[in-house]
Amino acid sequence: MRQMALIELVDISKSFDGELVLDEFNLKIKENEFITLLGPSGCGKTTTLRILGGFETPDTGRVMFQGEDITDLAPNKRQINTVFQKYALFPNMNIAENIAFGLKISGKSKEYIKDKVKYALKLVNLSGYEKRSVDSLSGGQQQRIAIARAIVNEPRVLLLDEPLGALDLKLRQEMQYELIRLKNELGITFLYVTHDQEEALTMSDKVVVMNQGYIQQMGTPEEIYNEPENAFVADFIGDSNIIDGVMMEDRIVKICGCVFPCIDEGFGKKKPVDVVIRPEDIIIGKPGEGILDGVVTSNVFIGVHYEMCIEAGGFEWLAQNTVSYPVGQKVSIRVTPENIQIMNKPQSEDEEALALDE
Amino acid sequence: MKKVLKGIYLALIILFLYLPIFTLMVLSFNEGKTMNAWTGFSFRWYREMFSNRTIMEALGNTLTIAFWAAAAATVVGVMACIGLNAMKEKHRSFFMGLNNIPLLNADIVTGISLMLSFLLFGISLNYGTVLFAHITFCIPYVILSVMPKFRQLENHTFEAALDLGASPAYAFFKVVLPDIMPGIISGFLLSFTMSVDDFVITHFTRGAGINTLSTLVYSQVKVGIRPTLYALSTVIFAAVFVILILVNIISNKREEKRA
Numbered sequence: 318m319r320q321m322a323l324i325e326l327v328d329i330s331k332s333f334d335g336e337l338v339l340d341e342f343n344l345k346i347k348e349n350e351f352i353t354l355l356g357p358s359g360c361g362k363t364t365t366l367r368i369l370g371g372f373e374t375p376d377t378g379r380v381m382f383q384g385e386d387i388t389d390l391a392p393n394k395r396q397i398n399t400v401f402q403k404y405a406l407f408p409n410m411n412i413a414e415n416i417a418f419g420l421k422i423s424g425k426s427k428e429y430i431k432d433k434v435k436y437a438l439k440l441v442n443l444s445g446y447e448k449r450s451v452d453s454l455s456g457g458q459q460q461r462i463a464i465a466r467a468i469v470n471e472p473r474v475l476l477l478d479e480p481l482g483a484l485d486l487k488l489r490q491e492m493q494y495e496l497i498r499l500k501n502e503l504g505i506t507f508l509y510v511t512h513d514q515e516e517a518l519t520m521s522d523k524v525v526v527m528n529q530g531y532i533q534q535m536g537t538p539e540e541i542y543n544e545p546e547n548a549f550v551a552d553f554i555g556d557s558n559i560i561d562g563v564m565m566e567d568r569i570v571k572i573c574g575c576v577f578p579c580i581d582e583g584f585g586k587k588k589p590v591d592v593v594i595r596p597e598d599i600i601i602g603k604p605g606e607g608i609l610d611g612v613v614t615s616n617v618f619i620g621v622h623y624e625m626c627i628e629a630g631g632f633e634w635l636a637q638n639t640v641s642y643p644v645g646q647k648v649s650i651r652v653t654p655e656n657i658q659i660m661n662k663p664q665s666e667d668e669e670a671l672a673l674d675e
Numbered sequence: 676m677k678k679v680l681k682g683i684y685l686a687l688i689i690l691f692l693y694l695p696i697f698t699l700m701v702l703s704f705n706e707g708k709t710m711n712a713w714t715g716f717s718f719r720w721y722r723e724m725f726s727n728r729t730i731m732e733a734l735g736n737t738l739t740i741a742f743w744a745a746a747a748a749t750v751v752g753v754m755a756c757i758g759l760n761a762m763k764e765k766h767r768s769f770f771m772g773l774n775n776i777p778l779l780n781a782d783i784v785t786g787i788s789l790m791l792s793f794l795l796f797g798i799s800l801n802y803g804t805v806l807f808a809h810i811t812f813c814i815p816y817v818i819l820s821v822m823p824k825f826r827q828l829e830n831h832t833f834e835a836a837l838d839l840g841a842s843p844a845y846a847f848f849k850v851v852l853p854d855i856m857p858g859i860i861s862g863f864l865l866s867f868t869m870s871v872d873d874f875v876i877t878h879f880t881r882g883a884g885i886n887t888l889s890t891l892v893y894s895q896v897k898v899g900i901r902p903t904l905y906a907l908s909t910v911i912f913a914a915v916f917v918i919l920i921l922v923n924i925i926s927n928k929r930e931e932k933r934a
Binding site for chain 2: 371393397399406408409418419423466467470
């Protein structure tokens with residue numbers, strides 16, 4: 318069954334002071350999806366969110382909501398609620414009044430508001446906080462109140478602008494699970510903006526990788542991580558080795574003068590390509606056992622595993638392994654064919670510029 | 676030794692600050708007219724003050740002008756701040772610079788230029804022109820005390836209110852106004868005291884027949900000051916003192932509540 322798009326951004330362009338932030342941007346968001354816009358700062362992701370919320374008007378293009386044009390609709394008329402980066406709670410009101418703000422405006426009865434506030438606080442695990450002041454809450458608690466304040470209005474879409482950016486690592490991980498739970502319980506469409514790739518991969522149904530106002534790749538977290546379409550995506554999502562290679566024929570790629578079997582087809586013969594190999598996919602062995610021989614040049618313990626640099630075939634490979642190989646040890650490396658990802662080289666200068674993270 | 680010196684120093688400062696006022700208060704209760712001899716305690720000058728129509732009229736003018744000037748300047752100033760806040764950085768700092776010039780300008784220049792402008796446009800000098808002049812010089816003080824509050828407004832609270840369905844006006848009164856209230860109150864009080872205090876500008880814009888306290892005192896200096904004015908000054912000082920204490924108590928209580 319083909320689902321109709323809930324939100325559609327059509328050819329959106331926006332520039333600030335002559336600087337193009339979004340360039341003919343197109344995006345479809347389906348009902349009940351958790352979709353994440355991921356990219357470095359200045360890639361246009363927050364601007365996209367603000368256009369959807371109604372706080373910016375695009376220079377050109379249309380914003381469609383259930384097939385209706387809402388481009389010029391004021392923010393207070395949209396069935397969309399936002400959780401802001403810095404929470405933006407109202408300091409002159411207590412927690413219950415903050416959450417009730419939207420309900421009061423829409424003219425709900427006192428009992429309804431009271432029940433709804435209680436329900437929302439329970440949903441974000443802060444029951445009994447009605448009378449507390451905003452100042453007395455920690456950052457993580459304020460964040461959850463901001464979410465509660467948005468969802469009591471039962472919006473069709475919830476926009477979240479880097480909501481976990483100010484929290485510490487532990488709290489951030491807890492909140493990630495919390496958000497997934499909320500999304501499943503409420504059945505609201507989530508549009509999430511972040512520059513943190515781990516957050517994007519953990520929570521999303523669909524990730525949109527953006528850079529300089531363009532969509533670089535769109536897909537499920539697995540697709541984005543395992544099959545990056547270009548060097549920018551590969552570099553931005555996780556650590557990776559991006560190496561020049563030549564596709565000799567289908568399923569055979571030549572890297573650093575050595576032949577590696579792979580599973581990609583259809584690139585043609587003797588075609589220069591970019592090859593992506595994730596550091597955890599490099600298998601380290603005794604010299605002569607693998608495809609390339611090399612020497613360990615650095616070794617850092619980073620918690621789950623050791624991160625090592627291995628000089629081999631004129632390239633410095635980044636490798637991760639739970640077994641430590643001391644600096645100076647001679648080793649060999651190999652990669653199983655399915656872990657080699659082949660990408661076309663950027664065609665034009667324009668594309669090349671896009672692929673580079675400036 | 677060090678402690679004693681510290682004590683003496685502090686006592687000297689307080690003496691310098693408050694001895695003149697204390698002298699005035701003591702003399703206001705003196706029975707006789709001369710300030711050289713104490714002839715007995717009496718409320719004579721207080722009775723005379725309250726029954727003196729000129730003084731009471733001047734007091735009334737001073738207070739009503741100060742109140743309305745402060746109120747009007749607060750409204751105009753807050754609206755100006757809304758506009759300034761929405762401007763781009765470059766324009767805002769330009770207009771803030773413009774706002775600061777009247778503050779630094781000598782009162783006498785402001786007074787004479789206002790008088791000239793009124794006369795040029797054929798407006799006769801009276802209560803209205805004084806009020807107008809006071810509104811004019813109070814506005815910059817309001818802007819100066821409200822603008823910082825706008826700048827430190829909790830980020831995006833206005834947008835958050837719109838997002839939750841509030842109209843721009845509702846969002847302003849419910850969310851923005853409470854946040855900038857301390858700035859508005861201090862702007863109002865500052866304007867009020869500046870207006871009560873002002874002599875020079877009032878002097879040039881008042882015309883004949885209307886007096887405020889400061890112009891009344893000035894005109895009486897020529898014929899010799901009567902102790903009724905000591906009594907008046909004492910009452911004003913006492914009133915300010917009480918208000919100051921009340922304001923402090925209230926703001927302390929509010930802080931305790933927050934903590």
